[in-house]
Amino acid sequence: MQTIAERLDNARKSIKDATINAQRNVDSVQLLAVSKTKLVSEITQAYKHGHRMFGENYIQEGVSKVKEMSAMADIEWHMIGPIQSNKTKDVATYFDWVQSIDRVKIAKRLNDQRPESLPNLNVCIQVNIDDEPTKSGVSVNEVDTLINEIKTMPRLSLRGFMAIPKADAELQTQIASFKKMQGLFTDYSKLHAEFDTLSLGMSNDMNLAIQHGSTMVRLGTAIFGARSYSNN
Numbered sequence: 001m002q003t004i005a006e007r008l009d010n011a012r013k014s015i016k017d018a019t020i021n022a023q024r025n026v027d028s029v030q031l032l033a034v035s036k037t038k039l040v041s042e043i044t045q046a047y048k049h050g051h052r053m054f055g056e057n058y059i060q061e062g063v064s065k066v067k068e069m070s071a072m073a074d075i076e077w078h079m080i081g082p083i084q085s086n087k088t089k090d091v092a093t094y095f096d097w098v099q100s101i102d103r104v105k106i107a108k109r110l111n112d113q114r115p116e117s118l119p120n121l122n123v124c125i126q127v128n129i130d131d132e133p134t135k136s137g138v139s140v141n142e143v144d145t146l147i148n149e150i151k152t153m154p155r156l157s158l159r160g161f162m163a164i165p166k167a168d169a170e171l172q173t174q175i176a177s178f179k180k181m182q183g184l185f186t187d188y189s190k191l192h193a194e195f196d197t198l199s200l201g202m203s204n205d206m207n208l209a210i211q212h213g214s215t216m217v218r219l220g221t222a223i224f225g226a227r228s229y230s231n232n
C-alpha cells in the first residue's frame with residue numbers, strides 16, 4: 001500500500017504532466033487535498049510532506065479538525081460542501097475559503113459574520129453546470145446576479161467558480177460541460193480582473209479539468225485513499 005506522502009508525490013507529478021500536456025504553465029494548477037472523513041493523523045502526514053491546502057465538506061467535522069490542528073497555522077482550509085444558514089458563523093470563523101456559495105443569503109451571512117481580526121474570506125460561486133437536480137450550485141443564468149450581490153460585500157473576496165461536472169456522463173458529454181465551464185470562467189474573468197480560480201476536477205476527471213482551464217483540482221481519493229464511510 002502506498003503512503004499518503006507517496007500518493008501526494010504521484011498527484012503532484014500527474015498534475016505537472018497534465019499541465020505540460022495541455023501546454024499550460026506547470027505551476028498554473030493548485031492541488032486541494034480533500035480530507036473529508038479522514039483523520040487528523042492522516043492530514044498531518046500530508047502536512048509533514050509539505051502540503052498546506054485542505055478541503056472539507058462537512059461543517060462540524062471540518063471545524064473540529066481546524067481547531068485540533070490550529071498549531072499548524074499555515075494551513076489554508078477550504079469549505080467545499082453545502083452550507084446550512086445556521087452554520088455560517090462557524091464557517092466564517094474557521095475557514096479561509098468557501099467554494100460552495102450558491103445563494104445570496106449564505107454569502108451575506110458569511111460577510112456579516114467574518115471576524116474583524118481575520119482577512120477577507122475568499123469565496124467561489126458553485127455552478128451547477130449540468131443542471132443536475134441532486135447537486136448544489138446556481139445555474140449559469142443565475143451567475144450574474146450572484147456575482148453582483150457578492151461584489152457589494154466588503155468582507156468577501158470573490159475569486160471565481162467551483163463546479164462538479166457530471167461524473168457518469170459519456171466522454172463527449174463530459175467534455176461539453178468542461179468546455180462550458182471553461183467558457184464561463186474565461187468570460188467572467190474578462191469582466192472581473194480579480195477572478196483567478198476555476199476549481200474544477202477531482203480524482204477521476206482531473207486530466208480533463210486541466211485540459212479545460214482548471215486552476216485548482218480537488219483530490220480526495222488520489223491522496224488519502226478510498227473513503228471508508230460517508231456522513232452525508
Ligand SMILES: *Cc1c(COP(=O)(O)O)cnc(C)c1O
Nearest residue numbers: 034057080202203218219220221
Ligand atoms: C469529495 C469531493 C472531492 C474529492 O473527490 P475524490 O473523487 O475523492 O477526489 C472533490 N470535490 C468535492 C466537492 C467533493 O465533495
